[in-house]
Structure formats: structure tokens, C-alpha cells
Amino acid sequence: MQTTPEPHLANGSNLITTFHLAQKAPLILKRQSSSVETVAPSSLRGIENYGVVEQLLFSCLQSGDDKSALLCTEQLAARFGMTDERIIGLRGMYEEAVAENPTRLEECLQTYDLALSENPVNLPVLKRRIALLRSLSRPVDAISSLINLLDAVPTDAEAWCELADLYHSQGMSSQAAFCLEEALLIVPNSWNIHAFLGEILYSGACASETTECSQLLEVSIHHFSRSIELCTDYLRGFYGLVSATSLLSRNRRLMDHSRDSSPAQASPLTDKLLDELTLFARSRLDEIVRSRSSDHQAWKDNQGELIAAKELLHRLDKSPL
Amino acid sequence: MALQGVEQTILRDPALFYWIVFPITVVMILTGILRHYATVLMNNPPKPASTLAESRERLGLIRGVNLRNNSSVLSKESFEMRKNYLVSAYQSGAFLKDPASRGQPPANPMTDPAGMEAMMGMMKGNMMMMIPQTLIMSWINAFFSGFVILKLPFPLTIRFKSMLQSGVMTRDLDVRWVSSLSWYFLNLFGLQSVFGFILGSDNAANHMASQMASMNPAAGINPFQPGQDPDKLYQSEAENLEVIEHFCILDGVEERVLAHYAGRKSY
Numbered sequence: 001m002q003t004t005p006e007p008h009l010a011n012g013s014n015l016i017t018t019f020h021l022a023q024k025a026p027l028i029l030k031r032q033s034s035s036v037e038t039v040a041p042s043s044l045r046g047i048e049n050y051g052v053v054e055q056l057l058f059s060c061l062q063s064g065d066d067k068s069a070l071l072c073t074e075q076l077a078a079r080f081g082m083t084d085e086r087i088i089g090l091r092g093m094y095e096e097a098v099a100e101n102p103t104r105l106e107e108c109l110q111t112y113d114l115a116l117s118e119n120p121v122n123l124p125v126l127k128r129r130i131a132l133l134r135s136l137s138r139p140v141d142a143i144s145s146l147i148n149l150l151d152a153v154p155t156d157a158e159a160w161c162e163l164a165d166l167y168h169s170q171g172m173s174s175q176a177a178f179c180l181e182e183a184l185l186i187v188p189n190s191w192n193i194h195a196f197l198g199e200i201l202y203s204g205a206c207a208s209e210t211t212e213c214s215q216l217l218e219v220s221i222h223h224f225s226r227s228i229e230l231c232t233d234y235l236r237g238f239y240g241l242v243s244a245t246s247l248l249s250r251n252r253r254l255m256d257h258s259r260d261s262s263p264a265q266a267s268p269l270t271d272k273l274l275d276e277l278t279l280f281a282r283s284r285l286d287e288i289v290r291s292r293s294s295d296h297q298a299w300k301d302n303q304g305e306l307i308a309a310k311e312l313l314h315r316l317d318k319s320p321l
Numbered sequence: 322m323a324l325q326g327v328e329q330t331i332l333r334d335p336a337l338f339y340w341i342v343f344p345i346t347v348v349m350i351l352t353g354i355l356r357h358y359a360t361v362l363m364n365n366p367p368k369p370a371s372t373l374a375e376s377r378e379r380l381g382l383i384r385g386v387n388l389r390n391n392s393s394v395l396s397k398e399s400f401e402m403r404k405n406y407l408v409s410a411y412q413s414g415a416f417l418k419d420p421a422s423r424g425q426p427p428a429n430p431m432t433d434p435a436g437m438e439a440m441m442g443m444m445k446g447n448m449m450m451m452i453p454q455t456l457i458m459s460w461i462n463a464f465f466s467g468f469v470i471l472k473l474p475f476p477l478t479i480r481f482k483s484m485l486q487s488g489v490m491t492r493d494l495d496v497r498w499v500s501s502l503s504w505y506f507l508n509l510f511g512l513q514s515v516f517g518f519i520l521g522s523d524n525a526a527n528h529m530a531s532q533m534a535s536m537n538p539a540a541g542i543n544p545f546q547p548g549q550d551p552d553k554l555y556q557s558e559a560e561n562l563e564v565i566e567h568f569c570i571l572d573g574v575e576e577r578v579l580a581h582y583a584g585r586k587s588y
Contacts, residue, residue: 121369121376152373154384181399185384188391219396222571225578226394269575277575280582 022059025068028052029075050079057090061097069094088115089124096132105136123153130162139166157186161193164200173204191230195237198223202244210251217248218269221277235292235305238285239312245278246316286313329495331469341470341501345461349508352453353516360449365442374418378551381416385558393570400567411559414552423552458505462488465501473497 057072073094077087092108099105112129115122126149133142146163164179180197198220205216221244227237252271289309370376385407392400410416414423466488477496486494488502
């Protein structure tokens with residue numbers, strides 16, 4: 001969604017950086033308010049600053065600094081007015097964050113419904129409402145509202161990704177894959193969506209029968225490959241490629257054993273190519289992990305991914321193909 | 322005709338430069354800037370869709386355009402499925418705001434208030450172009466007509482005569498001499514980069530950009546011009562989708578990746 005960073009798609013943002021950013025909030029807010037008083041508000045710098053304030057609001061909310069968050073919303077409301085669509089959405093997010101119990105959240109939901117009855121295409125509020133439904137653990141409602149939203153706004157890649165995530169959380173991977181394909185039609189060159197689609201197909205493959213599993217894995221490998229073709233050191237893409245190729249080659253070996261004389265594979269992904277790809281992906285992942293581990297300072301925000309990748313390599317080393 | 326090989330000389334008062342070339346240039350730049358700010362002031366942003374159905378009608382078309390442009394990310398089956406869905410939806414008018422009025426002639430934009438507003442916007446834009454141009458041109462015609470003010474430092478062919486010497490009815494004059502009216506025209510078309518430098522690249526003084534924008538439907542939020550029938554656009558988009566030749570970018574992507582890395586370094 002627009003206002004919640006997508007956990008699957010956010011690259012390089014984690015709680016530690018968010019916290020560091022939020023600690024600077026009082027400083028920035030003070031400078032902002034003093035500059036509003038002294039400098040004429042028409043300067044170009046002001047426009048950029050309001051973007052900063054919005055980002056700051058998100059960081060403050062994530063790190064629990066509700067006082068600064070309130071200041072942020074007040075500054076934004078003072079500039080753009082309380083009736084602005086985005087301001088309503090941001091205020092709503094603040095209210096949600098400070099709500100202590102589910103009844104308060106229900107009140108937020110009613111506020112959103114009221115705002116929507118005034119203006120049915122208030123996109124920020126529509127999206128907030130769906131996010132709230134999701135956090136109230138009503139995913140079915142969230143999915144149906146999101147489908148309604150996407151029916152009216154089919155060109156919103158964020159919303160398609162969110163719907164894919166919701167479907168995936170409900171275990172409906174084919175629907176999730178469809179949503180991600182729609183998102184790809186809007187932003188065809190985004191490697192993270194390619195990798196995400198590969199992940200969805202991979203997890204779908206893990207849950208299905210052997211023959212179907214191989215087909216899904218092949219498509220998943222296609223998408224992971226496309227993702228690393230677009231971004232040559234995308235750790236997530238390589239991680240997925242390593243997992244998918246090793247699983248597929250294990251499956252094929254099992255099938256060969258069980259059937260003895262396997263029919264000629266009709267797929268374009270020949271065994272030779274698959275082996276080559278497996279080897280390549282593992283060595284490349286190893287390379288990336290090593291270079292990033294040595295340069296600890298620059299990649300300290302992505303330690304989680306690095307540790308996971310090391311874990312995978314370690315596991316694969318222990319169980320040879 | 323002018324004698325070949327003989328340099329034409331015209332004795333010009335150097336004050337011509339200060340009293341004609343310089344004022345015309347300054348006035349042109351100032352009007353450009355003024356027009357930019359006047360346009361910004363009078364321009365009201367296009368109204369966003371007021372109902373979900375309206376937004377659906379507008380963006381439904383863009384969805385088809387997206388599918389057409391980026392179809393290569395999909396596999397054959399996914400593409401065929403989406404194509405069939407969109408084509409049948411376009412042809413049956415499923416995306417229309419109110420399907421009941423399909424096939425009827427579009428409402429007269431003069432009576433429709435929303436269309437009227439958009440027409441007014443366009444008219445205002447055009448007026449902002451027309452009025453200053455007319456005024457300045459008549460000003461130059463009244464005060465400076467017939468002056469020869471510049472001599473270009475390079476020779477030109479005879480075809481440039483009509484461009485450089487409008488307002489000077491002398492057949493024998495060398496093409497390198499520039500008349501005041503022509504200097505105005507040169508400024509009119511040649512100052513775009515100056516405005517880009519002063520006002521930023523998306524300035525409203527640049528009338529070429531505004532003309533281009535009205536030709537490209539996918540650029541704005543609302544792909545429909547006032548008075549245009551959405552159904553007609555949907556039908557033509559359905560035809561575009563039907564003739565599209567699909568290829569899948571995921572075919573052979575593994576070989577491409579391997580070849581790419583093999584070329585750079587051995588792994």
C-alpha cells in the first residue's frame with residue numbers, strides 16, 4: 001500500500017535504520033517550524049521539506065515516537081488543510097497507531113467509512129481502510145475491498161502487490177501469481193516483483209504434486225532469472241534461484257529413479273542447462289555473500305538477508321545434490 | 322539580381338541594434354515569462370474522477386494499453402487469457418460508466434458542464450498563446466516594419482529569403498540580411514531553450530509541449546477528450562489488442578543470464 005512499506009518489496013529498510021531516522025525527528029521538526037516562521041513559505045525548499053516530514057511521520061510511527069508523529073501531522077495539516085485526501089489518510093494512520101484497543105480501531109474504521117461516503121474515490125483513505133481491515137485480521141473483507149478498489153483503479157501496481165500478499169497469506173498462490181502478473185504489466189522492469197512472483201510460484205510448487213511442481217518450478221526459475229538479469233547483484237533473486245534450481249534438480253533425479261526410463265523432457269530447461277544454472281547461481285550467491293560480509297558497514301541494514309543466504313549455502317553444502 | 326561575387330553593403334545606423342533588435346528580444350522573453358505565469362495562474366488541474374465507475378472507465382483503457390505495451394513479461398497462456406478478457410469486455414462495453422447510453426451519440430460538449438469546463442481550459446490556453454502574439458506582431462508591424470537590422474555572418478540559399486526577409490519587399494537584397502519581422506519570428510520559435518533555462522523544462526511558455534500533450538492520450542489522467550465517445554476508443558483498443566503479436570521475454574532467459582555472466586568473468 002502507499003502508506004505501509006511492503007515487507008516483501010522494501011529493500012534496505014529495516015527497523016534499525018528507521019529508528020535512527022526517527023531519533024532525528026525533534027531536530028528536523030524544530031528546524032522546519034523555525035524555517036516556516038522566518039523564510040517565506042513560497043520557497044521551493046518548502047515543497048521538498050514536506051516530503052521529508054511525511055517520511056519522518058512514517059519513521060516516527062514505526063519507532064513509537066508518537067509525539068513527533070503528531071507534530072508531523074499537524075505541520076502537514078497546517079500546510080495542506082484538513083480536508084486534503086492524503087492528510088486524511090495520514091491522520092488516520094496516526095490514529096490507528098495510537099489506538100490502544102480494538103474498539104478504537106473500529107472507530108477509525110467508521111471514520112474512514114464516513115470519509116468515503118463524502119468522496120468515494122479518496123484513494124489514500126480507501127487503502128488505509130483495507131490495511132486496517134487486514135490488521136484487524138479480517139483478510140477476507142480486506143481482499144474483497146481491495147478487489148473493488150482494483151476494479152476501479154486497475155493501474156495501481158502497489159495495490160496489486162498488496163492483493164498478491166493477501167492472497168499468499170491465505171494460501172491462494174495461483175491468485176497471488178495472477179495479481180503479480182498484473183503488477184508486472186504496469187511496471188515490467190521491476191526486478192523485485194519478478195523475484196516476488198518467483199517466490200510465490202516456488203512456495204506454490206512446494207505444496208503441490210510432483211508433475212505440477214516441476215512445471216511451477218520451471219516458471220519460477222524463469223522469473224528469478226529475469227530478476228537477476230535486470231539487477232545483477234540482487235541477493236533475493238539469487239537466493240530464490242538457488243533454492244528453486246536445487247529443488248527442481250532433486251525432483252528430476254527422484255523422478256528418474258522412480259520411473260527408471262524417463263520420457264524425454266519436453267521443457268526448454270534441459271538437465272544440462274539446469275545443472276549449469278544451479279552451479280552458477282550458487283557460486284554467484286557465495287560471491288555476493290562474501291563481498292557483502294567483508295564490507296560490513298555498507299550492508300549492515302541487510303544483515304538479515306545475508307544471514308539467511310549464508311544459512312542456505314551452508315545447508316546445501318551439507319546435503320550434496 | 323544581385324551581382325555575383327560582389328558583397329552587398331548597406332550602411333546601417335548602429336542605433337538600429339539598440340532600438341530594434343534588443344527591444345524585440347527583451348519583449349519576447351518578457352512576454353514568454355509573463356505567459357508562463359499567467360498560464361500557471363489560470364490553469365486549473367484536471368478534475369479527478371468523482372465516482373469509482375468513472376475512474377474505472379478511464380483507467381480501463383490504460384490497462385489495455387499497458388497490456389499491449391508490456392505483454393512480453395507474460396507467458397503465452399496468461400497473455401491469451403487477459404487478451405480475451407479485455408477484448409470481450411471492451412466489445413461488450415463492460416467498463417463503461419453507464420452501459421445503457423452505449424451507442425448513442427455523445428452528449429454535446431457545450432451542454433455537458435464537465436465537458437464545457439475542459440473546453441474552456443483548452444480555450445484559455447489557446448487564448449494565452451494567441452493574444453500576446455497578435456499584439457506583439459502588430460506592434461512590430463506598426464513601428465519597425467521594413468527595417469533591415471542584421472546581417473548573418475554566413476551565406477544562405479535563396480529559399481531562406483521568405484523566412485528572413487518577411488516585410489521587406491526587395492527582390493535583389495542578399496538573403497543574409499534579416500528584417501525586423503523575421504527577427505520576431507526567429508525569436509518566437511528560437512527562444513524555447515531560453516525559457517527552458519529561465520523557467521525550468523516543463524514551462525507553459527513552451528507551446529510546442531502543450532500541443533504534443535493533447536495528442537498523447539495515455540499521458541494524462543483522463544485519456545478522454547471532452548466530447549469523445551469512450552466506447553469508440555474501447556473498440557479501437559480491442560482491435561489493437563487482437564492484432565498484437567505476442568512474444569515472451571522469459572523464453573531463454575536462463576541462457577541469456579548465463580551468457581551474460583560468462584562473457585564478463587568465469588564463474
